[in-house]
Amino acid sequence: MAMGADAIELSYFPGCSLATSARENNRSLLKVCKKLGYRIVELEDWNCCGSSSAHSIQSDLAFHFACRNLALAPAGRPLLVACPSCMLRLQQAQLHLKEDPQACETYERMWGRPVDPNLDILHFFELLEGAFRAAGPELKTALKGLRFVPYYGCMLIRPPALRHAKDYHGLMEKILSACGAQPLVWSHPSRCCGTFLSVAKPAVVTPMVNQIIQGAIDVEADCIVTACAMCYLNLEIRCSLKHQLPIFHFSELLSIALGMGIKKSWLTRHLVDPVPLLKAKGFMH
C-alpha cells in the first residue's frame, strides 16, 4: 500500500447523497483513500448529476448537468466517483460526447473549453483492486467471522451502450474475503432497491426491499454490505420485516479492515443499530 509523499492525486465527485444523507459513507471512503495513498481533491463547485429524475423527464438536462461536472475536472487527473448512479450519468454523458460531434459542439459552446477525451472516470472500487492483493497478516483476519451478503444494487449494471465499461461485480466479495470475512451466495446482489419510488410509491418499494432483506436472512447473513448510498437508505427506511439486518457501507467495513475502526459519529447515523453485531464479532469494544 502506497503512502506518504508520492500520493496520487484524484479529483473527487461526491454527489448529493454522499455529501448529505450518507455523510458516513463519504467520511469512511475518504479515510480509506487516504490510507491507500491517494490525495483526494474535491471537484470545485460540482453540481448534482440529475439523478434518476433529470433523464426521466428531459435528456438535455441530464446531459448538461453531467457535462458541467466533466468540464470542471482539471486535465491530467482522474475523476473519482463514489456513487454508482452519478457514475452512470457521467459515463453516459462522456460516451455521448465521444460518439456525437454535435454534442461536443454544444459542450464547447456551453463550457468554453474543448472536451477532454482522455478524462478517466474512475469508480471508487477501482482504487481497491490492487491495494488489497498484497494483504498483510493483520488484514487477513481483520473481519474474521463476519458473514455478509454483497449488495451492488442496479446502478452498477451497465446498459448495452456501456457494455465495454468496467464491471465491478465480485469485487466486494474478493476484498472483504481477503480480510477474513465470509461472502455468501444469495438471491439479490443486483436487484434494484426501488430508488425514488421510495418517496412517490412506498407501497411498491416496501415488498421489494423486504424481498432483498429476506434473501439475506435466508442465507443466514450477519449483515448486508452496500455499494450505493441510495440503496443503503432505502433498505434502512423501507423494510417492514420484524427481523432487520444491520447494513454497512462497503467503505465502513474497509475502514475497520484497515485498522482505522468505525467512528461513533458514523454509527449513530445507522437506523438499524450495528453496534451489537460489531461487539459480538470483536470489531469494537
Add this chain to the structure above:
Amino acid sequence: METTAPIRITAKPSSTHWDLIRTILAQSRTEFRRCFHCQSCGGGCPVSHAMTYRPNGIIRLIQLGLVREALQSSDIWLCIGCNTCSMVCPQAIDIAALMDVMRHMAIEEGVSPAEPGILAFHREVVNSIHRYGRTHKLEIMLRYKIRMLDMFSDFDVGLKMLAKRKLDLRPSKISDRKVMKRIFEACRVPPNGYGR
C-alpha cells in the same frame, strides 16, 4: 377525448404509425423492433408486479400502433430506469432508454400521466437543482407532499431520518449562481421551472 386524438410527436397532426415508430427509434437509439417477446425483461424487472403491460408489453403496444395507450400507462412512470431489462435482453434492446423516450413524449404531448405523483416528484428534484445546483432532500419531500396534498403519510419515516441527521435542514448550494439558469434556458425549460 384523449384516447382518439392523434399524436403530434412529429409536429404534424397527421403523423402515421410509421412516423411515430421512426421518431421513437431515432430518440431512443435502440432497435426495439427486434423484440421477439421472450419476456426476459419483465422477468427481471423489479417493478413489473405493479405494472399493467410490463416492459415488453410497452414495446408490443408501440409495434401495434397503440402508442397513446403506452403513453397513458402507469408502466412508463413506474419504470425506475434500473437497466436490468436492458442488461438481460437477448436482443440487446435498451428498453430503459425506450422508457425514457416514452416519458419525454408523454410530457411533450401533454398526456395526463397515469402516475402524477411520480412526475411531480421528478419535477421537484429538477426544480431543486434549478434553485441550488444540488438536490435538497428535505425541501423536495416537503414540496412534494404539499403538491400531492398528503402531509401525513410517512411522517414516521421523515422523523426517523431527521433524528438520524439524514435530512439536512439547509441546502448545499453551488457558488456559481448563474450556471443553472443557463442550463435550463439551453433546455428551454420555462423560467419558473417545472410548474408550481
